[in-house]
Amino acid sequence: MSTTENASGAESSAITAGLHPSSGESVAPAPRRGVGWALLASELSVLFRRRRTIALLAALAAIPILIAVAIRLSSSTRAGRGPAFLDQITQNGLFVGVAALVVAIPLFLPLTIGVVAGDTIAGEASHGTLRYLLMAPAGRARLLLVKFAGAAAFCVAAALTVVVAGTLIGALLFPVGPVPLLSGDTVSVGEALLRFLAIAAFVAISMLGMSAIGLFFSTLTSVPVGAMATTIAFAVASQILDALPQVAWLHPWLFSHQWLGFADLLRQPISWQTFGDNAVLQAGYVVVFGALALARFLTKDVLS
Known part of the structure; x- marks a missing residue:
């Protein structure tokens, strides 16, 4: 993170805390009522103005663009080869966003979210x-909640970035028309776009458990890189365990188990079971690791 970016974040933090950023003198603190919303607005503003955040979202947007350009320049796409939905892109460009999500979910999305979540407190x-x-006057518990809300907002932005960038580049480079579903039915472009937004919501929710894990590790250290690396390592370990049949009993409890389970949203009628x-699975991780983060943060010495 650049020096200018750090200064901007520090200034926003000081203003939120009720201090004048240049003199350090106390000013009238914001009323306790509504201070949480002001803190959240400040957090989101600082987060999405950071060059690092913009670079992470740009990298995610590059995934569907690279996929679309590569397929456009390729002479053919073999069915059954490569990620799911890849062989349908040439017939309908709307599938670029979904195919890009399949590519991004195992590594790229956890990498970017691990960076953001691991940096929250550390x-x-x-x-x-x-x-x-x-x-x-917000208090530690509310500050922790605001930090998690910021990480959750990035999860939404990350998923939407992949889907929107994929839809736009797909419409630009390939034909667009009624979308065939996995059940054999066909839906209009408008309904397909709504389903893709639902898929983006599914992916964003899928990353909330990992965000809570990153938040917890971020309370354990003042070295952001350590929290980021540990969070990403947990995501990799979870996916490795999910691929091992020897621990099949553990699979339903892994936070990555449902990451690619959005196929039911491409059937007719839609099955919302998955x-x-x-x-529910992600909510469990949020509750458990959120409680651990709160217990640690309430006793954390940050003033020495």
Whole structure:
């Protein structure tokens, strides 16, 4: 992260904490009522103005673009080769976004989300701005909730970036028309776009458990890289375990188990069972690791 970016984040934190960023003198703190929303607005503003965040989203947008350009320049696409939906792109460009999600979910999405989630608390601690944030009348629990909300917002932005970029580049390079579903039915372009948004929501929810894990590791250290690396390592380990039949009993409990389970959203009628199961699974991880993060953060010494 650049020095300018750090200064911007520190200034926003100081303002939120009720300090004047240049003099360090106390100013009238914001009223306790509504301070959580002000803190959230500040967090989202700082997060999505960071060059790193913009670079991460740009890298995710590049995935469907590279896929579409490669297929456009290729002489043929063999059915059954490559990621799911890849062989249908030449017939309908709307499948670029879905195919890109299949490519991004195992590695690229966890990588970007691990970076953001691992930096939530550890990044503030490493820059010396955490103590100023804790001087705001919001309290530690509310600050932790705001940090998780910021990470969750990035999950939504990341999933939408892949789907929207894929849809746009697909419409630009390939024909677009009624979309065939996995059940054999065909839906209009408008309905297909709504289903793709539902898939983006499914993927965003799928990453919430990992965000909570990253938040917990971020409370354990003041070195953001360590929290990021550990979070990403957990995602890799979860996927490896999910691929081992010897531990099949463990698969339904792994936070990555349903990551690619959005196929039911491309059937007629839509089956929401997998969507609900995935939401419950991620909610469990959010509750458990959120509680661990809160227990750690409430006793964390950040003023010494």
